Amino acid sequence: MNIYVILKRTFDTEEKIQITNGQIEEDGAEFIINPYDEYAIEEAIQLRDEHGGEVTLVTVGEEEAEKQLRTGLAMGADKAVLIDNEEVEDRDPYTTQALLAAYFEDKEADIILGGNIAVDGGSGQVGPRLAEKLGIVHVTSIVKIDIADGKATIERDVEGDQEIVEVSLPVLVTAQQGLNEPRYPSLPGIMKAKKKPLETLDVDDLDLDEDDVTGKTKTVDRFLPPEKQAGKVLEGEVDDQVKELVSLLKNEAKVI
Amino acid sequence: MTKKVLAVGEIRDGEFRNVSYEAVAAAKEIAAGGEVVGVLLGENVSGLAQELIQYGADRAVVVESDKLASYTPDGYAQALQAVLEQEDPDGMVLGHTSIGRDAAPKLAARLDSGLVSDATAIEVAGEEVIFTRPIYSGKAFEKKVVADGKVFVTIRPNNIAPLEKDESRSGDVSELTVDIKDIRTIIKDVVRNTASGVDLSEANVIVAGGRGLKSGDNFKILDELADVLGAAVGASRGACDAEYCDYALQIGQTGKVVTPDLYIAVGISGAIQHVAGMSNSKIIVAINKDPEAEIFNIADYGIVGDLFDVVPKLTEEFKNVVVKS
Numbered sequence: 001m002n003i004y005v006i007l008k009r010t011f012d013t014e015e016k017i018q019i020t021n022g023q024i025e026e027d028g029a030e031f032i033i034n035p036y037d038e039y040a041i042e043e044a045i046q047l048r049d050e051h052g053g054e055v056t057l058v059t060v061g062e063e064e065a066e067k068q069l070r071t072g073l074a075m076g077a078d079k080a081v082l083i084d085n086e087e088v089e090d091r092d093p094y095t096t097q098a099l100l101a102a103y104f105e106d107k108e109a110d111i112i113l114g115g116n117i118a119v120d121g122g123s124g125q126v127g128p129r130l131a132e133k134l135g136i137v138h139v140t141s142i143v144k145i146d147i148a149d150g151k152a153t154i155e156r157d158v159e160g161d162q163e164i165v166e167v168s169l170p171v172l173v174t175a176q177q178g179l180n181e182p183r184y185p186s187l188p189g190i191m192k193a194k195k196k197p198l199e200t201l202d203v204d205d206l207d208l209d210e211d212d213v214t215g216k217t218k219t220v221d222r223f224l225p226p227e228k229q230a231g232k233v234l235e236g237e238v239d240d241q242v243k244e245l246v247s248l249l250k251n252e253a254k255v256i
Numbered sequence: 257m258t259k260k261v262l263a264v265g266e267i268r269d270g271e272f273r274n275v276s277y278e279a280v281a282a283a284k285e286i287a288a289g290g291e292v293v294g295v296l297l298g299e300n301v302s303g304l305a306q307e308l309i310q311y312g313a314d315r316a317v318v319v320e321s322d323k324l325a326s327y328t329p330d331g332y333a334q335a336l337q338a339v340l341e342q343e344d345p346d347g348m349v350l351g352h353t354s355i356g357r358d359a360a361p362k363l364a365a366r367l368d369s370g371l372v373s374d375a376t377a378i379e380v381a382g383e384e385v386i387f388t389r390p391i392y393s394g395k396a397f398e399k400k401v402v403a404d405g406k407v408f409v410t411i412r413p414n415n416i417a418p419l420e421k422d423e424s425r426s427g428d429v430s431e432l433t434v435d436i437k438d439i440r441t442i443i444k445d446v447v448r449n450t451a452s453g454v455d456l457s458e459a460n461v462i463v464a465g466g467r468g469l470k471s472g473d474n475f476k477i478l479d480e481l482a483d484v485l486g487a488a489v490g491a492s493r494g495a496c497d498a499e500y501c502d503y504a505l506q507i508g509q510t511g512k513v514v515t516p517d518l519y520i521a522v523g524i525s526g527a528i529q530h531v532a533g534m535s536n537s538k539i540i541v542a543i544n545k546d547p548e549a550e551i552f553n554i555a556d557y558g559i560v561g562d563l564f565d566v567v568p569k570l571t572e573e574f575k576n577v578v579v580k581s
Contacts, residue, residue, distance in 0.1 A: 013509040013529040017395040024396070035510045090403070093361070094370055119509050120392055123373035124357050128329070129365035137440040138329060140358050143503075153444070158354045159455050160504040162447040167440055177496075177510055178503035214404075216370025220386065221399040225536060231556035233547070241559050242569045245541065246577050248557055253539045255518040256461075256485065256578065 001053035001147075004107070005044045006100060006114040006126065007037035007072065009065040013119055022222050033068045036115025039175035042182040043145065044113050045076040051147060053110070054078045058103065060096045062086045066198065073193035074185030080198045085213075087203060092215030093125035099213055100126070101133035102206040109134075111152070112172040116141050124174070131172035139165060141176040257383060258290030259346035259407070262339065265296045265308050266351050272304060274458055275351035275411065277311040277418035282411050283349045284312050284419065285378045286385050293317060293343055297335045299325040302431065309427040312419040316429045317343065323436040326446075330439045332359045333366060338434040340367070347385075347407030353457070356410040369405040376415040376515070393509040393532040413458045414515055449504060456507070459488035461518045464507055464534070465500070466492040468523020468544065468563055472500040477564070478522060481571045484578060490514065492530045508533035523563045526551030543567065 011017070012030035019025065033041070044055045057072045057080040059065045069080040083099050085091055104112070112131075117124040124140070131138035143162070144155035147169070156163050157176045185193070203213060232248075234241040249256050263283035265276035283292045294308030294316035305316040319335040336359065340348070350356035352374045364371035376397075377388040385407055387400045402408075456462065463482045465475055475489065482489045490507040491500065507514055509532040519537035524530060526542070526549055534540070535554055542555035543566050552558045559566055 011392065013393075013532070016528065017392050019396060092370060093373075094364075094368075097365055122389075122391060122393060122513075123361075123371075125361035125364070125371055125373055128358060128361040132333075132362045132365035138358075138362070139441065141354070157504055158446075159457060160449050160502075162449060164444040164447070166442040166444055176503075177506065216368075216402065216404045217372055217400050218403040219398045219400050222391070222396055223399075224396050225394065228535060228540075228554040230553045231540075231558065233552060233558040233560060238559075238561055238565055238569060241561070242566065242573045245557055245559060245570065246573045249518065249539065249541070250577060253518075253556065255539045256574070 001047065001051045001110045002108055003044045003048055003053055003055045004104070004109045004112045005037065005040045005055065005057050005072070005077065006112060006130070007041065007057060007059050007068065008034045008115070008118045009059065009061050009068040010034040010118055010120045017224065019222050019224055024222065031064070031068065033071060034115050034118045036117060036119070036175050036177070038182040039177065039179045040113035040115055041072050041075055041077060042180045043175060046180065047111065047147060056081065058083065058100065060085050060099050063200070069198055070193050071185060073196045073198070074189040075183055076189060079196055082198065082200045083206070084200055084202045088210055088213050090215045090218055092217045093121070093123050093129060094216045095213045096126045097129035097133060098208065099203070099206060100130050102208055103201065104130070104134055110169050111147070114172070114174050116174045116176045127172055127174040134172070136170045136172055137167050138172040138174070139167060140174045142173045143176050143178045145173060257288070259287045260291045260293070260343070261287040261407070262293050262295050262343060262345045262348040263308065263313060264336070264348065264350045265294055266353060266355055267296070267298055267301055267304065272307060273351065273353065274418065275353060275413040276308065278411060278413065278416045279349040279351055280308055280312045281418050282378055282409070282416050283347070285380060286347050286349070286407055288380050290346075293345065295336070295339050297324045297332060302429065305429040306426065310421050310423055310425050313427065315427040318429060318431050319434050320431060321434065321436050323439060326443050327355050327358070328439050328441040328443070329358055329362050330441065331436050333362050334436050335434050336363055337366065338432060342432060345406070347409070350410045352410035352412045360408060360410050364408050367406070369408055370402050371408040371410070372400050372402065373410050375409050375411050378416065390513065390536070393513050394536050395532050412515070414460070449502065454486065454488040456488045456490055456505070456512050456514055459514070459516050461485045461487035462490050462507075462514055462516045462537070463487045463520045463522065464490035464492065464524060465495055465522050466524030467494040467498060469495060469500055475501055477567045481520070481567055481574070484571055484574045492524045492527070494525070494527070521551050521555070522567060524551055525549050526554065
């Protein structure tokens with residue numbers, strides 16, 4: 001099977017966010033593979049091990065994302081592609097869609113896996129957008145997938161309910177938490193990953209102009225939410241605290 | 257300039273989800289005095305369309321089809337595309353729900369359009385519509401504008417207030433026939449898990465448990481509290497990783513991001529990745545035996561104590577107050 005994973009380099013979820021002049025401070029921050037994309041990589045490796053074929057990782061980002069691609073290769077993916085978007089000034093999910101669509105045009109993927117959302121931008125647009133552009137069906141938020149006879153049977157999370165759907169390949173799926181338990185790269189895996197092919201492409205290489213990939217939306221400001229003040233820790237006997245709390249919620253906060 | 261904006265309603269179990277009315281309110285804001293058209297897709301749903309008008313839409317368009325009885329990306333994309341072609345609006349609002357998240361990007365790609373996902377606030381400044389949306393799961397926010405094309409947006413449930421229902425309002429409800437074909441997704445089964453029936457993303461009150469609960473069985477004391485309050489039950493990553501509950505309940509940067517009026521955190525330490533998913537709740541209550549727990553730094557009200565003692569007592573007290581009022 002021709003298996004692809006689209007992934008993104010994101011801030012570590014343990015990082016605090018700082019903003020200077022409307023820009024996110026990246027200095028000194030830890031970066032990781034977007035956690036949802038990690039599920040996608042793990043699933044891709046399992047599908048390859050079961051059905052044969054090859055796993056190709058594709059990311060759109062700046063050159064630093066090579067590190068995350070190497071991590072994915074160390075987990076067991078076979079090769080990787082970095083589509084460098086640094087020269088595109090105004091980017092949004094449309095930009096990523098356009099770059100990926102151009103890349104995938106001649107690829108004949110059987111399955112493309114991605115994360116349900118990225119934990120930074122959080123829009124969850126790129127998967128369904130790309131599938132639409134490639135003319136293939138998409139299934140979002142999957143927690144289980146079985147492939148047999150050119151068909152995928154998929155369990156997806158629909159706001160807590162489970163929906164079981166069947167689609168024919170090729171398909172694009174996005175991974176939800178619970179799909180699997182991503183493996184850690186092994187030491188031999190890390191050694192091998194250094195020699196695996198990693199290709200870098202830019203807008204030109206994909207026969208696109210900057211105009212073709214300029215975002216359709218624009219970020220005009222970024223800001224931090226007002227800091228929450230630590231509130232009132234109640235005192236006294238438990239029975240009294242409970243009474244006081246309910247009374248505060250009713251009369252002061254007015255939320256019940 | 258006034259705009260014509262579509263607001264897509266969403267039906268669950270024969271009733272509108274609240275976010276439908278919120279979408280109408282959002283559309284009205286964006287329209288800036290222009291026309292708001294409610295849109296409804298489904299099977300045997302026409303009877304409900306008038307309600308979108310009572311919540312502020314000027315008229316409504318309904319696409320009825322047995323092929324729209326359940327959501328599929330292909331079915332919805334075809335139906336919405338047909339509505340867009342007929343109406344040629346300046347914008348469209350959907351809920352940022354399981355359906356909206358799935359359908360809106362597909363449609364945006366089809367129309368080479370931008371899309372602002374998961375907006376929590378809207379302001380109109382002259383020609384420009386400015387959307388606020390959380391990034392990094394609510395650790396920060398960004399303001400976005402549409403630079404090119406139609407104003408497509410999905411709105412986060414529970415953030416944009418619906419307009420008051422006005423039962424005297426009425427308007428035209430028209431049906432659009434769409435030949436929906438080639439649906440590539442076959443739905444085999446749907447398994448309902450949400451026992452209480454209250455969805456986390458739309459819940460006004462959430463009771464969430466962490467590792468402090470010590471077992472999956474002990475979550476039933478949270479269920480009892482949630483029952484009294486009509487609340488949804490959620491959990492921290494710690495509780496999910498320890499298999500006390502299903503990942504579907506997880507609140508945090510990985511998991512659901514929620515903004516209820518009242519969030520009761522029980523036995524949750526307050527790790528940064530959990531806080532990202534709930535810190536924008538209106539009122540936060542923390543119950544934890546560790547007075548140094550991080551969660552108290554963001555809680556409006558805290559009780560330091562043994563949750564197995566506090567929670568049942570709290571349930572009883574709420575029973576007294578809720579029943580009385």
